[in-house]
Amino acid sequence: MNLREQAEADLSVTLEDSDSGFGLPVELIGPDGTVYTGLTGQVLYDSTGTTDAGLPIVVHKPVVTLRRNSLARVPLPTDSPKWMCRIPITPDRQGELVTYQVEEPLESGGTFGFIRLYLTRAEQCS
Amino acid sequence: MTMRFRIVKAALVELLGDAAAGRFTVVGYQSKGQAAEEVTDSRRTVQVFYTSGEFPPSGGSISGPVKHGLTFRIDLTVGSASKGDLTAINDPTSTPAQVAAAMEGFQTSAALADKSFDDLFEIVYQIVMDARNIDIGLDPGEVSSRWIGSVEKSEPFARGEYIVIGGMLEFTCIVSEDLVGDEGLPADQVDGAVLVDIETHTPPDTEEADPAPAGVRGGD
Numbered sequence: 616m617n618l619r620e621q622a623e624a625d626l627s628v629t630l631e632d633s634d635s636g637f638g639l640p641v642e643l644i645g646p647d648g649t650v651y652t653g654l655t656g657q658v659l660y661d662s663t664g665t666t667d668a669g670l671p672i673v674v675h676k677p678v679v680t681l682r683r684n685s686l687a688r689v690p691l692p693t694d695s696p697k698w699m700c701r702i703p704i705t706p707d708r709q710g711e712l713v714t715y716q717v718e719e720p721l722e723s724g725g726t727f728g729f730i731r732l733y734l735t736r737a738e739q740c741s
Numbered sequence: 742m743t744m745r746f747r748i749v750k751a752a753l754v755e756l757l758g759d760a761a762a763g764r765f766t767v768v769g770y771q772s773k774g775q776a777a778e779e780v781t782d783s784r785r786t787v788q789v790f791y792t793s794g795e796f797p798p799s800g801g802s803i804s805g806p807v808k809h810g811l812t813f814r815i816d817l818t819v820g821s822a823s824k825g826d827l828t829a830i831n832d833p834t835s836t837p838a839q840v841a842a843a844m845e846g847f848q849t850s851a852a853l854a855d856k857s858f859d860d861l862f863e864i865v866y867q868i869v870m871d872a873r874n875i876d877i878g879l880d881p882g883e884v885s886s887r888w889i890g891s892v893e894k895s896e897p898f899a900r901g902e903y904i905v906i907g908g909m910l911e912f913t914c915i916v917s918e919d920l921v922g923d924e925g926l927p928a929d930q931v932d933g934a935v936l937v938d939i940e941t942h943t944p945p946d947t948e949e950a951d952p953a954p955a956g957v958r959g960g961d
Binding site: 644646647648649650664670671672673674675676677696697699714715716718719733734735736737738739740 | 772773774775776777780816818820822823824825826827828830831835836837838839840841842844845847848849850851898900901902903904905907
């Protein structure tokens with residue numbers, strides 16, 4: 616096993632360890648309506664920025680990173696309709712999962728074995 | 742005395758605020774920043790603030806009045822999440838076909854925010870440029886040449902659980918400013934009785950005291 620293969624195998628710890636690591640539960644909903652549960656991944660938040668007009672805006676940027684080899688179906692940028700994703704928004708592994716849409720282009724860390732999804736909040740239309 | 746550019750600003754804020762009808766929020770200053778949640782849907786904001794002025798030289802430059810060409814920036818900020826039938830998607834009894842159909846009908850945040858901005862611009866433009874508002878709610882003749890000369894929509898704010906689009910309108914008009922000088926700070930006010938003693942003054946070339954000493958004694 617070379618280092619790259621070892622790094623991919625290590626994703627089971629760095630991304631997916633929810634018992635003693637930073638992993639959190641993730642659910643994916645595919646374009647055909649199939650719900651993929653039991654996944655674990657990294658969920659991170661970033662925030663703030665400035666619009667072109669110069670107005671400071673604070674906006675959270677939830678990002679989910681998953682191990683590709685753990686996915687029964689890997690999301691593709693060309694999939695339609697867009698995938699949806701459920702993640703916790705608190706550190707609680709048992710906490711409620713909130714639904715997001717994967718509206719933005721995903722990042723495929725192919726040769727490193729992971730995929731990164733940028734999430735947009737999904738709301739019930741009135 | 743308040744200069745007219747501040748009166749115009751206040752009138753513009755009031756004009757937009759009275760016409761908002763829950764469709765947007767009016768802010769009368771440049772805010773320090775906003776959270777994306779603060780500008781989504783009908784919470785979208787309209788910020789009005791004085792941004793520049795021009796004073797062409799004129800004969801009134803000594804004692805006024807002087808012409809003041811005002812420029813106000815009206816910043817529009819909208820935000821949106823993706824929207825659709827989330828209930829069907831989150832219902833554990835929904836079949837995959839039902840979930841897929843609900844996902845198909847989901848509107849992206851980018852499309853919704855773009856429409857929201859265009860909608861807000863149209864509302865604000867029509868309010869400000871309405872012929873009935875030619876004086877922006879002030880007395881006839883106080884404001885002249887009111888005009889919205891340009892509108893600009895920025896790129897959507899990159900990434901985030903909400904999409905945010907900002908933009909601005911440039912509103913100009915001309916007013917006449919009086920030159921009254923600065924009033925300074927108001928003097929302290931003293932309540933109650935005032936006792937004033939005035940010393941008598943004996944001229945240097947006489948030794949006689951003033952037979953009618955001047956002085957004022959306030960009443961009790």
